Amino acid sequence: MSDLILFWHRRDLRIADNTGLAAARQQSSQVVGVFCLDPNILEGDDVAPVRVTYMIGCLQALQQRYAQVGSQLLILRDNPVKAIPRLAAALNVKAVFWNWDVEPYSQERDRNIIDALKEKGIGFLEKNWDQILHTPEEIFTGGNAAYTVYTPFWKNWISKPKAKPVETLHDVAGLTPEQQEIAKQAGAIALPTAKDLGFNWDGGLILPPGEAAAQKRLEEFTHAAINEYQEQRNFPAIEGTSQLSAAFKFGAIGIRAVWQATLEALENSRSEETEVNIRTWQQELAWREFYQHAMYHFPELADGAYRNTFKNFPWDDNEEHFQAWCEGRTGYPIVDAAMRQMNEIGWMHNRCRMIVASFLTKDLLISPKLGEKYFMQRLIDGDLSANNGGWQWSTSSGMDPKPLRIFNPASQAQKFDADGEYIRQWIPELRSLDTEYLVTGKITPLERRAVGYPDAIVDHNQRQRQFKNRYQQQKELVG
Numbered sequence: 001m002s003d004l005i006l007f008w009h010r011r012d013l014r015i016a017d018n019t020g021l022a023a024a025r026q027q028s029s030q031v032v033g034v035f036c037l038d039p040n041i042l043e044g045d046d047v048a049p050v051r052v053t054y055m056i057g058c059l060q061a062l063q064q065r066y067a068q069v070g071s072q073l074l075i076l077r078d079n080p081v082k083a084i085p086r087l088a089a090a091l092n093v094k095a096v097f098w099n100w101d102v103e104p105y106s107q108e109r110d111r112n113i114i115d116a117l118k119e120k121g122i123g124f125l126e127k128n129w130d131q132i133l134h135t136p137e138e139i140f141t142g143g144n145a146a147y148t149v150y151t152p153f154w155k156n157w158i159s160k161p162k163a164k165p166v167e168t169l170h171d172v173a174g175l176t177p178e179q180q181e182i183a184k185q186a187g188a189i190a191l192p193t194a195k196d197l198g199f200n201w202d203g204g205l206i207l208p209p210g211e212a213a214a215q216k217r218l219e220e221f222t223h224a225a226i227n228e229y230q231e232q233r234n235f236p237a238i239e240g241t242s243q244l245s246a247a248f249k250f251g252a253i254g255i256r257a258v259w260q261a262t263l264e265a266l267e268n269s270r271s272e273e274t275e276v277n278i279r280t281w282q283q284e285l286a287w288r289e290f291y292q293h294a295m296y297h298f299p300e301l302a303d304g305a306y307r308n309t310f311k312n313f314p315w316d317d318n319e320e321h322f323q324a325w326c327e328g329r330t331g332y333p334i335v336d337a338a339m340r341q342m343n344e345i346g347w348m349h350n351r352c353r354m355i356v357a358s359f360l361t362k363d364l365l366i367s368p369k370l371g372e373k374y375f376m377q378r379l380i381d382g383d384l385s386a387n388n389g390g391w392q393w394s395t396s397s398g399m400d401p402k403p404l405r406i407f408n409p410a411s412q413a414q415k416f417d418a419d420g421e422y423i424r425q426w427i428p429e430l431r432s433l434d435t436e437y438l439v440t441g442k443i444t445p446l447e448r449r450a451v452g453y454p455d456a457i458v459d460h461n462q463r464q465r466q467f468k469n470r471y472q473q474q475k476e477l478v479g
Contacts, residue, residue, distance in 0.1 A: 002030070005094055006033075006088055007031055008034050011099070012130050013059060014211035014214075020130055023125060039079060046377055051246075052201070055209075091182055099131065102132075132293075153286070204345060217244055235422075245347075295389075307398065317370065333413065335359045355407050358407035364463070375387055410441050420438035423439070
């Protein structure tokens with residue numbers, strides 16, 4: 001057996017602040033990375049071309065980082081349960097290390113790989129967490145149960161000390177020429193492009209791929225926009241958010257490094273107002289972790305609603321209405337602007353995600369599962385836990401003490417896009433209209449036809465009443 005340790009990258013496409021990679025380096029001076037293009041994921045019907053394009057870019061950057069420290073990142077394209085143990089056995093490695101994940105598929109896959117490694121007598125790193133600041137086993141209620149409400153989760157979560165960034169991989173040896181040849185025979189391939197994998201995306205990327213780009217964006221955000229985050233985050237026409245969600249999804253940046261940046265921002269703050277803004281972004285980080293903990297403890301969330309009232313809710317699921325929503329032609333400007341933004345650039349402002357999710361479920365009475373899946377098919381940052389949590393929050397079907405939440409598209413536009421700047425950016429045919437018409441949606445049928453913009457497909461007030469009646473009936477039915 002050699003001293004070689006394979007580090008299996010998944011949602012940690014970086015060498016800095018990587019807990020599992022740091023642990024591997026502590027045990028051996030020969031550490032080689034490996035990434036497996038998993039057909040179980042890539043051949044699914046909820047994969048976004050923009051997300052695959054970003055991922056491939058991150059892998060290209062990661063290969064360069066490995067080369068800089070003297071090692072390699074190997075690429076496999078096969079079922080990981082077969083491919084990882086096969087490569088490990090061929091190279092006669094000391095162990096395979098990786099970081100754990102909260103998602104149901106990932107956990108099942110990892111348990112199967114552990115069994116396969118055990119059969120071959122290959123060591124592995126016991127359950128190791130990297131993508132969260134506190135493990136799911138670390139944050140419990142006083143009754144030793146998982147939290148189902150965010151606020152008490154936050155109070156417990158923020159009270160605990162946070163780990164500092166771990167040491168970046170350095171001074172490491174890679175494969176010998178002989179081992180490189182063995183790796184090829186065991187399935188190692190050249191990194192394909194997204195197009196090679198069947199994914200075409202020409203819409204650009206809201207965040208350049210790789211850890212260097214993510215670190216740069218973090219520094220820019222925590223030195224400027226974070227100081228006004230609490231207010232500016234709600235206005236889609238303003239770049240008031242970090243736009244780091246794709247980097248979080250693929251681990252192009254470490255969460256400990258992110259948290260450290262917020263602490264440094266707090267140290268440099270000069271007012272209570274600034275501190276409030278920074279703390280608000282920290283709460284958003286905790287929201288993301290809350291959803292990850294929820295997915296870990298309640299994996300059934302991936303398949304449906306948490307609240308009984310919505311488990312068998314009688315949705316209409318009108319196909320024409322759903323397609324109009326997908327394509328951004330509902331006749332509601334703020335909704336259509338948001339959907340077109342996502343379709344064109346693979347990203348949508350979070351305020352708008354709430355607006356369009358509420359509209360799909362509360363105005364069109366269409367199942368949130370359809371919207372959740374469409375988001376995954378389009379978003380660069382599509383993440384099971386965050387996407388599912390956001391949709392359940394907007395639908396009022398998830399872990400939320402508020403029983404019902406309905407967004408009025410017109411009032412949302414008037415409050416958060418008062419000048420119509422966001423609507424004009426994404427719906428060019430409406431640019432010439434008065435702002436009042438844009439944000440209220442009170443565009444006459446004649447004006448709509450003149451500019452080629454569709455009539456509203458439903459009446460908000462009427463559908464709101466219909467939804468509330470249906471909700472009340474369902475609530476009484478389930479008790």
